[in-house]
Amino acid sequence: MNILQPQIVRIGNRRYRHNHSTFKSNDPIEPYEEETDEMFVERKVGLLNDEEYNDEACYLECKQIPAVSDQFNQIEFVNGYYKLDLCVAEAFYGSLIGRNGEKKSKLERDTQTSVRIPRRNQGDTVTIEGNDKKSIISCLNRLQLMIQTARSQKPFTHLITFPLKFDQLKHRFKEFIDLVLRDCSQDRGVHESIFQLPNKLHLTVNICTILSEFELDQAASLLEKCKKSFISDLLNGKKLKVQIKGLEYMNDDPAQVDVLYAKVTGLDSVNALQSIADGIMKTFVESGYARKQFERVKLHATVMNSLRRVDMSVDNEFEDKKESKSQRESFDCRNILKFFGDYDFGIYVLEEIHLSLRFTSAPDGYYECISKINF
Structure with missing residues (x-):
């Protein structure tokens, strides 16, 4: 925090x-x-x-x-x-x-x-x-x-995400992994183990601590409330189209990076994606189930995370204090940015928001979905 x-x-x-x-x-x-x-x-x-x-x-x-x-x-x-x-x-x-x-x-x-x-x-x-x-x-x-x-004081249990379960994106991401390993595998810390799993690519809205069936029912109701109270009005019948292109990192030194992510941009004039994410975050923070970590949701898709080197179950960059204490070795992403800084992962239409259980895998490889809303 x-x-x-x-x-x-x-x-x-x-x-x-x-x-x-x-x-x-x-x-x-x-x-x-x-x-x-x-x-x-x-x-x-x-x-x-x-x-x-x-x-x-x-x-x-x-x-x-x-x-x-x-x-x-x-x-x-x-x-x-x-x-x-x-x-x-x-x-x-x-x-x-x-x-x-x-x-x-x-x-x-x-x-x-x-x-x-x-x-x-x-x-x-x-x-x-x-x-x-x-x-x-x-x-x-x-x-x-x-x-x-x-x-x-308890660990996070659930994720609220926009799933990025698109075959084209998985193909482009696997291509990105192959290119990086081909051209940058000699750079310090760059290893195939730190890449996100293609089936689990997502945009994180927030992480929550939900500890009973009653609380899960309430969380599901909150998602439906968000859909009815502001998401439908923001979309107004239009598709939520986004472009995933370019790379950014989460610290000041590209030679000492722990998380590398793909930039996500909404392709509408009102930036509905940002407003939807911020509205959901606010709703869950006010309910007590989530913690406010930033003033606004940082919309991005994590592609590399150094914590995965020691724990392949890591699902996003906002880890609990206990988890973040694990010994992690940063990596040098200067050449990755030089060669692939503008890599284009494609344009997609987001259709769902999931409340998912952390550290799980559904039959399709994504996180086990507890509740979801469709646009």
């Missing part, structure tokens, strides 16, 4: 910078002892004392948070108290409970609620109970912040 562009967490009309702590890949991680969520909520949000939690302004502000607002009408009044059932992936239970139940107890004490979290393999419904709706909403708000922080 770029520390100069920290993740922004929205709470009502306010915004807070979410500073992720860094750690070494061999540092032990004990899920029942993480303090990041407590530190984040207490120091950055400052909504934890009883007086502030019961304040009417805080209550109204919480109601305006989309994730909270969606749950507001589901609060029930049962036997003299208020109750809300919330679907939570089991992977977050440790972060919500804490060692010896300390986090859960503090959450209940601060929000004046009772929180019931199932035992492992006993379901995915967390129940909040309280004497009034304000307490329920306050607890829900804090729970979601804790979940959001815990999610940011």
Whole structure:
């Protein structure tokens, strides 16, 4: 993550910078002892004392948070108290409970609620109970912040991509590989193992952390929402045509490159491709499933990645911190740029966006598709 562009967490009309702590890949991680969520909520949000939690302004502000607002009408009044059932992936239970139940107890004490979290393999419904709706909403708000922080510490599980499953592109890409190996194989670090697999060429929109069947259903619904709310209007019945031509690299020294990619250009006057990618990224970041890594989506097709030298399962350049700690040997792409810098991979019409499971292969060689939308 770029520390100069920290993740922004929205709470009502306010915004807070979410500073992720860094750690070494061999540092032990004990899920029942993480303090990041407590530190984040207490120091950055400052909504934890009883007086502030019961304040009417805080209550109204919480109601305006989309994730909270969606749950507001589901609060029930049962036997003299208020109750809300919330679907939570089991992977977050440790972060919500804490060692010896300390986090859960503090959450209940601060929000004046009772929180019931199932035992492992006993379901995915967390129940909040309280004497009034304000307490329920306050607890829900804090729970979601804790979940959001815990999610940011877990590895990415899914990709949102424009698949580039075109026979002509595969042919042109294989030709590119053969030419580079013929003319540049003597250059430092250039080896056939670092090329992308032709069947997995794609444009990455975002990478997500999705940890339960319920969350997968929500993610699929978000894709459909994107299609209905802005993608259809942007395309307005027209085809999404792009040109893939030219090469660029992701650092300042072409002699020390880790990722080389093909440039992608939309062939329409309104640049619908960029707008669609940015809109999807924004939707998934606001949902909490994705992390904002750049201000806008960098549309490109990775063709060479030095991480593939040590791990052939690497699927894109935005790797998790643990993965990026792997020993990687950069490569010298100066001659590749000199000889093939304007290489033309062709013009194509994009027709699908996939939500796919990382590190998988479907029968056609692409990633296993969990959900998709067609244009």
